[in-house]
Amino acid sequence: MGRLNAALQVRLAHDFKDLGLLSRALTHPSADGANYQRFEFLGDRVLGLVIADWLLRDFPQADEGELAIRYNALVRKEACAEVAERIGLGACITMGAGEEKAGGRRKPAILADACEAVIAALYTDGGLQAARRFIETEWAYLVEKSSEIPQDAKTALQEWAQARGQGVPTYTLVGRSGPDHAPEFTVEVSAGKAKPLRAQGNSKRQAEQTAARALLEALGVWPAKD
Structure with a gap:
């Protein structure tokens, strides 16, 4: 797991001062010890702030209704799960044997929660700049896709x-x-x-x-x- 965390830190573009924060962000509630649930709460809010600020800058002519449509598409669980899968987060999560046997490393809900928790760990260890750097790198593809309003x-x-x-x-x-x-x-x-x-x-x-x-x-x- 240590090698996985080292590789993940490279992908996150952040050298953690407190690796315990990253370990906690990658611990599912089915495992022993502190888990990512409280970090998930914080990470969701940090993601929302960064995305909202990003959209205001990138879509200066959009009204609040259009911004809300784009915002919701970018902060929803499906978007977080997509990012988590792309960066290989599932392989880094510590979870109980039962959850792992049930395919927990591939479950979108778990991937999304862990992704939000990692954002919180970045914010806690390195401030908003560290979290923003990760979000703006990994969400760039999704923001580009959102240039067209959803077809539904x-x-x-x-x-x-x-x-x-x-x-x-x-x-x-x-x-x-x-x-x-x-x-x-x-x-x-x-x-x-x-x-x-x-x-x-x-x-x-x-x-x-x-x-x-x-x-x-x-x-x-x-x-x-x-």
């Missing part, structure tokens, strides 16, 4: 509305036409104070996605179709 329009609309304290959008089926083998559904979407919009689709789900995208386009949050 319903999720994007929900995040936009909730970022403004407007609750969850509602979708109402207002019409169904056409034969059974080729139906057309009409759905109306409402979100906060925005004017409700209607859209059609060959399924209720498709109609909801189309309506959500239309509303995002009307709000100027989603790029309009050519």
Whole structure:
């Protein structure tokens, strides 16, 4: 494990003054001793701060709704797990025999938690600069991917509305036409104070996605179709 930690420190671009912090960040609750749960709490907040500041600098024209969509995509557990897998974090985690036998080193939830804990260890040992250096290196690919607003329009609309304290959008089926083998559904979407919009689709789900995208386009949050 010592060699693994040495290799990980190179990847983290930080020479720990207190290696105990890194060891704790890499200890799953199923193992004996202090584990990463409290570090996970701190790391989540440090990640959020760095990402929020990064987005404000990289997307100066984006409003708070668009920023919230991008932010949520970058700090969610799936993003942390992707980074953890890319840097080989699973091999460095100390865990109980039962958890390891159950495939714990490959579980996205565990990888994400350990990644957040490592961020906390970097912050605790080297300050915000150390944590920021790691995040800006390993999240660069994800930030580049986020230059396009996520294609799931319903999720994007929900995040936009909730970022403004407007609750969850509602979708109402207002019409169904056409034969059974080729139906057309009409759905109306409402979100906060925005004017409700209607859209059609060959399924209720498709109609909801189309309506959500239309509303995002009307709000100027989603790029309009050519």
